[in-house]
Amino acid sequence: MESSEYKHVVLGLLFLKYVSDRFEFHRARLESLTKDESSDYFMPTDAAREALLEDRDEYTAEGVFWVPEGHRWSDLQKVAKQAVIGARIDAAMEAIEKENTTLKGVLPKNFNRRELSPTTLGGLIDTFSRDDLAAAEHEGMDVLGRVYEYFLAQFASDEGKNGGEFYTPRSVVSLLVEMLRPYNGRVFDPCCGSGGMFVQAEHFVSHHGGSKNDISVFGQEMNPTTWRLAQMNLAIRGIEANLGPEWGDSFHDDKHPDLRADFIMANPPFNISEWGGERLTDDKRWVYGTPPRGNANYAWLQHMLHHLSPTGTMGVVLANGSLVAWQSGQLEIRERMVEDDVVECIVALPSQLFYSVQIPVTLWFLTKDKTARTVSSERLQRDRRGEVLFIDAREMGYMESRTHRNLSPQEVARIANTYNAWRGDPDLQPYEDVPAFCASIAKEQVAAAGYALSPGRYVGTEDAVDDGVPVEHKIARLRESITAGLEARAGLSARVLRALEALDIADA
Numbered sequence: 119m120e121s122s123e124y125k126h127v128v129l130g131l132l133f134l135k136y137v138s139d140r141f142e143f144h145r146a147r148l149e150s151l152t153k154d155e156s157s158d159y160f161m162p163t164d165a166a167r168e169a170l171l172e173d174r175d176e177y178t179a180e181g182v183f184w185v186p187e188g189h190r191w192s193d194l195q196k197v198a199k200q201a202v203i204g205a206r207i208d209a210a211m212e213a214i215e216k217e218n219t220t221l222k223g224v225l226p227k228n229f230n231r232r233e234l235s236p237t238t239l240g241g242l243i244d245t246f247s248r249d250d251l252a253a254a255e256h257e258g259m260d261v262l263g264r265v266y267e268y269f270l271a272q273f274a275s276d277e278g279k280n281g282g283e284f285y286t287p288r289s290v291v292s293l294l295v296e297m298l299r300p301y302n303g304r305v306f307d308p309c310c311g312s313g314g315m316f317v318q319a320e321h322f323v324s325h326h327g328g329s330k331n332d333i334s335v336f337g338q339e340m341n342p343t344t345w346r347l348a349q350m351n352l353a354i355r356g357i358e359a360n361l362g363p364e365w366g367d368s369f370h371d372d373k374h375p376d377l378r379a380d381f382i383m384a385n386p387p388f389n390i391s392e393w394g395g396e397r398l399t400d401d402k403r404w405v406y407g408t409p410p411r412g413n414a415n416y417a418w419l420q421h422m423l424h425h426l427s428p429t430g431t432m433g434v435v436l437a438n439g440s441l442v443a444w445q446s447g448q449l450e451i452r453e454r455m456v457e458d459d460v461v462e463c464i465v466a467l468p469s470q471l472f473y474s475v476q477i478p479v480t481l482w483f484l485t486k487d488k489t490a491r492t493v494s495s496e497r498l499q500r501d502r503r504g505e506v507l508f509i510d511a512r513e514m515g516y517m518e519s520r521t522h523r524n525l526s527p528q529e530v531a532r533i534a535n536t537y538n539a540w541r542g543d544p545d546l547q548p549y550e551d552v553p554a555f556c557a558s559i560a561k562e563q564v565a566a567a568g569y570a571l572s573p574g575r576y577v578g579t580e581d582a583v584d585d586g587v588p589v590e591h592k593i594a595r596l597r598e599s600i601t602a603g604l605e606a607r608a609g610l611s612a613r614v615l616r617a618l619e620a621l622d623i624a625d626a
Contacts, residue, residue, distance in 0.1 A: 119233065125273045126343075127234065128242065130226040132266050133350045134210060135246045137183040138191035144182045145171055174217070181356055183221070189213040195247055199240030204230035207239065223364070224349040266354055270312055270347075271473075286311060286385040286435070287471055289525040291318045294383045294433040294481065296534035297463075302332040303380030306425055308368040309418075310337035310361065313348035315383040320357050335359035336374055340367045368421060369414075370394055377425050382432035386418040388479075389437055393417060406454040410446030415439075420451075423460065423484060431462070431485040438466070438480050441571040453569045456506070456561055460484045463507040463537055466573040468515045470523040478512060483537070490542070500542030506564055507540045508573035509533055509556045554580040 119127070151159035152167045161167040170176065174184045187193075189210035197203055207229040215221045229239065270285045295318045302323075307315045316337065320330045335352070337359060339345040345365035352359045362373030395411040398404075403424040409417035415436055422432050441464065443449070455461050463483035470476050490501040511533055515523040536556050539546040551557045557577045567575055 121273050125269060126226045127229065128269055129266060129347065129350065130211070130229070131207070131239075131242055131246060132269070133225065133354055134194075134207070134214070135191055136266075136354050137214065138185050139252055140182050141177060141185040142190065142192070144177055144180060148176060178218075183214065183353070184217045185210075186213045186217055191247070194243060198243040199236045201236055203236050203239045203243075204234055220358075221349065221353065224346045224353075226346070266351060270314075270351070285473065286314050287473070287524070288314070288318070289530060290385070290435065290467070290471055291315055291383075292527075293465075293525065293530045293533060294435075295319050295322045296530055297465075297481075297483065297537045298381050298383060298431055298433050299538070300333055300381040300383075301326065301328060303430075304334045304336060304377070304427070305381045305383065306336045306374070306377060306379035306422075307382070307384050308338045308374075308421060308425065309384055309386045310339050310348050311344055311385070313337065313351045313357075313359070313361075315385075316352060316357055316359060317355055319381075319383070320355065330357055336377055336379065337361045338368050338373050339365055341365065367394075369398060369417060374425070378427040378430070379425055379432075380427050380430045382422045382426055382430065382434070384418070384422060384432075385435040386414070388415070389439065390414045406458070407447050407451040409451070410448060412446065413443070413448070415443070416448055416451045419455075419482065419484065423486070426484070426486060429485075429487045429491070431483060434482045434484070435479055436482055438478055438572070440482075441480055449569060452571065453565075455484075456564050456569055456571075459488060459503060459561065460486055461506050461561075461571070462488065462502065463509065463540075464571050464573055465509045465533060465537075466512050467525075468512050468523055470517075470521065471515065471525070473522065476521075498542055498544055502541065504561050506559050506561060506571075507537060507556065508559060508571075508576045509536060510554065510573040510577045512574075551577075553578045 148159060148171055149167070151157040152161040152170055154160055159170065161170055172187070177184050194203070194206055194210065197206055208227045211225040211227045211229075215223070215225055271288070273285070291314050294315065300319045300322065305316065305319050307313075310316070316335045319333060319335075323330065323332050335357060337348065338361065339348055342365045345361060348361060349359075352361075360374070366373050391412045391414075393414040395409055395414065395417060398417075399408055401408075403420050404417075405423070406420060407416075409415075409420065418436070419434060422434060426432050440448075443452075461482070462485045463481075465481040465483075467479050467481065469478040472479065488502040488505070489499075491499055493499055511525075511529070514529045514533075515525050518524040535546050536549070536552075539549040540556075540558060549558070554577055557573075559576045563576070564571070
């Protein structure tokens with residue numbers, strides 16, 4: 119089976135195992151309480167106890183999906199390699215969708231087909247039924263969630279370009295999140311793929327002492343299959359998200375027209391030409407100019423700015439060409455954005471980070487408010503009006519495989535801390551320009567450079583180390599070395615010519 123098909127089988131079963139595990143774990147806890155005379159849940163009879171254990175509300179109130187009797191993982195294990203297993207899995211998916219409205223139309227239901235033999239499905243069920251997976255899950259280790267993410271990454275690698283439609287490399291997502299720091303508020307991704315941005319945002323909040331309820335998640339995805347993947351990926355983590363009632367094109371079928379988000383994180387498809395721009399020439403979102411019909415990069419930027427709150431910040435992954443594009447009015451749009459002071463930071467990343475493209479990419483950070491203000495009781499921002507931070511991280515990263523590069527946690531932290539120190543975080547070392555890495559540039563200098571936003575133009579090169587040798591002596595040594603090299607080359611050429619003449623005489 120092609121990985122594009124296989125992933126739906128594997129990820130669907132993983133999801134079914136996860137929700138059933140959580141259900142069974144909660145059921146076992148309830149059953150223990152019903153036998154405890156000191157508990158409010160104590161039930162004196164078996165009938166009363168069974169009625170409570172099968173009360174749907176006791177599960178949904180705790181954020182646990184209701185899995186109907188006969189469709190639980192233990193039920194599937196009993197018939198794992200029988201001929202009916204495909205039909206039983208499909209029935210379980212349908213039953214779970216019916217009982218949990220947030221999953222309606224989300225789960226795969228095509229397991230009862232010829233190419234999926236009972237042996238194949240039974241083998242997968244046996245694999246996912248390992249005791250160590252269940253035990254680890256119940257101890258608070260999100261093993262199945264991590265396996266789910268691993269599969270997403272591997273399928274993206276296997277499928278090449280198309281894989282990028284649903285998976286953004288974890289290190290890139292982590293960098294966006296660590297730079298934006300979405301402690302609380304509305305988080306939005308208008309091209310959310312499989313929902314990786316939201317998962318990392320929730321991890322960030324949890325790691326900093328908050329809870330997933332501190333952020334509200336909004337997203338949109340135009341690919342039906344990927345939209346379902348996102349719903350499953352978020353459900354498997356217990357993250358409540360509003361991804362719209364169904365999939366839809368963000369440009370032509372905006373599912374959140376009134377949303378103004380505090381944080382926007384997105385990895386839109388690069389340089390798409392068929393985006394229907396000819397039907398949106400006078401759209402209210404094009405504050406800085408109508409995007410070209412043949413490239414949606416500046417349409418994405420303006421669409422997200424439209425959905426950004428007055429004090430919000432957005433981070434977007436785009437192809438490097440967007441930094442210097444001048445055709446079809448793109449230069450004019452970029453010029454107006456710089457002059458309106460919404461461009462806050464540009465980060466140039468190395469090549470080979472993405473499974474979908476090998477080219478280097480760039481992170482754009484935009485905001486409508488660079489004034490000094492208190493973000494929270496613990497976070498301050500200095501006045502950054504008229505400044506743009508440029509970070510050149512093109513030489514960072516390590517080769518994880520022959521074709522794929524990754525950013526280390528230390529490199530992610532260095533970039534993120536540089537940005538947040540520049541913004542004025544008092545808990546970090548005061549910001550300083552670092553030659554060849556970062557520079558804070560006045561927007562007048564950006565204008566003087568023709569509104570090109572490539573970090574390499576502004577960060578300069580590393581300072582040369584002074585070895586104490588006068589420059590004139592270095593020049594003299596260099597001249598001697600070049601002269602000697604030219605003389606040696608001339609002598610070698612003469613020897614080659616003599617050897618060729620000798621061969622001609624011998625042939626004669």
